[in-house]
Amino acid sequence: MPSSPLAYFITFSSYGAWLHGRDLGSVDKQHNEVGTPFLPPDAEQESEKRGKMREPPYLLDAVRRQVALRTILEVAAQRGWQVWACHVRTTHVHVIVSGNAKPEKIMSDFKAYASRRLKEQLREPADCKRWTQHGSTRYLWTKEQVADKIEYVLNGQGAPLAVYDGSYPQPAESLSSSEPEA
Numbered sequence: 001m002p003s004s005p006l007a008y009f010i011t012f013s014s015y016g017a018w019l020h021g022r023d024l025g026s027v028d029k030q031h032n033e034v035g036t037p038f039l040p041p042d043a044e045q046e047s048e049k050r051g052k053m054r055e056p057p058y059l060l061d062a063v064r065r066q067v068a069l070r071t072i073l074e075v076a077a078q079r080g081w082q083v084w085a086c087h088v089r090t091t092h093v094h095v096i097v098s099g100n101a102k103p104e105k106i107m108s109d110f111k112a113y114a115s116r117r118l119k120e121q122l123r124e125p126a127d128c129k130r131w132t133q134h135g136s137t138r139y140l141w142t143k144e145q146v147a148d149k150i151e152y153v154l155n156g157q158g159a160p161l162a163v164y165d166g167s168y169p170q171p172a173e174s175l176s177s178s179e180p181e182a
Helices: 041-051 062-079 103-122 143-155
Strands: 006-015 080-089 094-100 137-139 162-164
Touching: 006 103, 006 143, 062 080, 062 094, 062 103, 062 162, 080 143, 094 103, 094 143, 103 137, 137 143
Parallel strands: none
Antiparallel strands: 006 094, 006 137, 080 094, 080 162
């Protein structure tokens, strides 16, 4: 096995889109190991979580998905990270990426810059909640793991929405040097 991962499988969801207790299951800090099942549905818990939300769920429509995808590719190009695949869905984002940074930093940069671009291009409020706190960062150690996750991201999500499949170069556009808003 290599001393460092070949890539990371990063997933993050939009605010309010995947609450604990939902029908499809959820993950918490005690149930977040690879291969372990989701928590069982719990309508009462989901209702409680929904009641604590400060804003409505943030869903990514077609325009928002394209903005997020373009921004993720630009950030990666600027940082020298290689995106192998990316799929921006209505409620979440999957990215397979290699880079010289911790996956938490990569995910944080993707979310921060996407938030900034969404605010700028769609005139959204700066304090709008777009993403859930953190997300999932899995290390991919073998070529087989990378290939398996790329296949999942590209073809295991239902109809393609905003997708980057690695078949064209990432954009070389420069991002603004000012810091993004989280």
